[in-house]
Amino acid sequence: MGADHAHHKETFITKYIFSQDHKMIAKQYLITGLIMGIIGIAMSLLFRLQLAWPEKSFGVFEVFLGKWAPDGVMDPNVYLALVTIHGTLMVFFVLTAGLSGTFSNLLIPLQIGARDMASGLLNMISYWLFFLSSVIMIASLFVEAGPAAAGWTIYPPLSALPQAQPGSGLGMTLWLVSMAIFIASSLLGSLNYIVTVINLRTKGMSMTRLPLTIWAFFVTAIIGVVSFPVLLSAALLLIMDRSFGTSFFLSDIFIQGEVLHYQGGSPVLYEHLFWFLGHPEVYIVLLPALGITSEVLATNARKPIFGYRAMVASILAIAFLSTIVWGHHMFISGMNPFLGSVFTFTTLLIAIPSAVKAFNYITTLWKGNLQMNPGMLFSIGLVSTFISGGLTGIILGDSTLDINVHDTYFVVAHFHLVMGISALYGLFAGVYHWFPKMFGRMMNKNLGYIHFWVTAICAYGVFFPMHFIGMAGLPRRYYSNTAFPYFDDLANINVIITIFALIAGAAQLVFLYNFIHSIFYGKKSVKNPWKSNTLEWTAPVEHIHGNWPGAIPHVHRWAYDYSKPGHDEDFIPQNVPLAEGEEELQH
């Protein structure tokens, strides 16, 4: 048997490991992303236990945290480390690489009618850099003094000075190295997506016939290319401050009984650089999820997406505005209040294209023939949390109101609903919808329903009450609120939130089981199980290199001819020529 393997070793490696095929790379991204997601979510459950029952002893802490939880009581430094790594993993590794990496890779060539990405080699390198950065990030959990613990935004001087906290030692160095590699990976991927969409569309696939998924991935890639390099520069300057004694972000510091030599730098500069990526990052996470929703919603509603042009325009508007709103994270950072006014103005403008998107989604459902597949449920759920979370942005984006809710749990509730839960729903919708395309098998729908309903109830159960904790004035990133008797009446809310969180965590096990079980034992999929219009469903179920045997299909219509009058079927794939006398919609 061993000899047999050795014989096929070459093929195994090129097919499953160093593959240049976009479909395999998509699966690699997805599985790496899911593993990081499991770690990230497990961490949140650990610190939720601490928040509900502060300074209580838990056996599970001893198991996972070891020496950092003496007698099973979580150490405050570890609490901060868990919060930090939870944020980093979920934002970057799960919702950027895991979501956009998976579906951009899978869908861009298949939906535009290309044999593969523009550069298979760069695509492969992009994945392996992501893998390397994941390994380094996980390795940082095991260093002597613990991983980075300065919050996922790693503001200096806290992140710059090893004296400031244990997590700012080797753990922070590894965090920075990991992120630098991650950014390189993201840039390679994004450039590849952009070039592929521009150059490799099949005959007839004009930009105005692109499915909204591709529009979303395309624009996401552009935002990534524009903003990620700025984070890289922030990380490099921070590395220099940490290791080479420069003073980009540091000035006038006295710590541990010692005056440090740093002069003339400013942490506010770091904040500008960080949020120049940090805010567009929200849309790097969210736009692909919205793109997936557009596709899944239209397919399962058996209706054209409402207002295709407006949807494209709103993606572009959101992308543009997202690069000029970063200052709303810094209203009270000490920057000039006039800048605050400008950023309030640009920030609240984003509500307009967002509102258009939400209304168009709702109208897409109107008079539809809704097929309640699990992917559809998650898409509807996304619209719901996108609205609930987005609306509170009107409060946080207003500098005046931000003064009092900045950095409280109100913010935590807001961004978890609008970008955390929404983007996760987008990820789940994508997995349920394109699982047959990825693995040639169907996921179990009943387990999908259980997964959705439990998750949907718990998501609101966790984050709705959190608004109240924030409005009560409780800051985020507090190890416990027992130091303030004033907050004693929040204790029972925290218990309720944690119980919902634990149930939500358990519901994800149902998903994992369904996912893994279906890869091997799921029902074999037919070619086009959801009766969808887009090109990926014209490709054979079995993956072949080059996607289509024979010629690449040509495109004759947009992607949303669902239930078009005058046709028997309620869908007309994009590669079906216009019938005689049939008119294409002008858009």
Next chain:
Amino acid sequence: MTEVILFAILVLVGIAVWQITKIFELSQLRQAKDDSQVANDKDNHRNGQLMFAFLVFIYVLTIYSFWAWGDVLLPESASEHGQDIDRLMWISFALIFFVQTITQALLHYFSWKYRGQKGQKALFYADNDKLEFIWTIIPVITLAVLIMYGLFTWTSIMNIEENDEALVVELYAQQFNWKARYAGADGVLGDANVRFLQDYDGLNLVGIDSSDPNGLDDVVVQELHLPKGREVIFKMRSQDVLHSAYMPHFRAQMNCVPGMITEFAFTPTMTTEEMRQTPEMAAKVAKINKIRYENSQALIASGEEGLDAYQFDYLLLCNKICGASHYNMQMKIVVEEEKDFNKWLAQQTTFAQTIQQ
């Protein structure tokens, strides 16, 4: 032991899920239904109904939360500008609730109403410029009003003008406590820098430059006292990492940044005593003390020390992650009548007195 139980639970959950799938599969076999794993009419019907139920869940959760937890929200503002913030906050909230109620209703109602049925065909409805124009222009107008209102308020809060009437106080942050410095009789804060912290055997708590005569009458304290009805201009400093001075009852917050001085100003409108007397604060404190009493009984029963009864005080919290004890970096704020404040300030030690010791 706990690990074993944990492991057992995980295994049991796994088995449960496996069995549930089996049951689902078997039930489908018996009915000879399609096992295509694509939603059929029954799924559409069931999930459509659940969508409607979910709408009810969202409404009930909202109403329940306000009913059960309405009293944890911050009480009325204790500063002048805070009342403007609160007014804008409630206008924004009214708008948010209105939009939330309607859009969630439409979303979930449509999901139920138009659930799929065999033989039914959806309406081919791809565009309506007029409709889209309407729901672009309505947010534009609403937001324009909100932006204008917000910006006027913001400018009036953040436009801090130095004046003789105002009290100037320095808030000084370090891991993990707060200090405050008053300017003394001359009304001018002396120059300060972290380089001077080690002078006078660590007695120079906030690093005042002793060669600057303005600093000699400065007063450094660990408890912040403020006079009611007089504008207070805060100058904020930090000696090590970022901190944020958060005074929720005054609707005030500003980061403390090493290497620069940041500013915030407000006028307190209620003394600590007056805030304690308000009916809602009295009720809140009574509730907290009930909780503390119950916790205390439990602690005493297990042989530990009980908890003290709580009395309301204004708070200064740190609201920017700053290290292990971030969660316990606080200072008590006392707001009192101006004459009491002056009496208190006169009793404090000046910097000159401190360094002569």
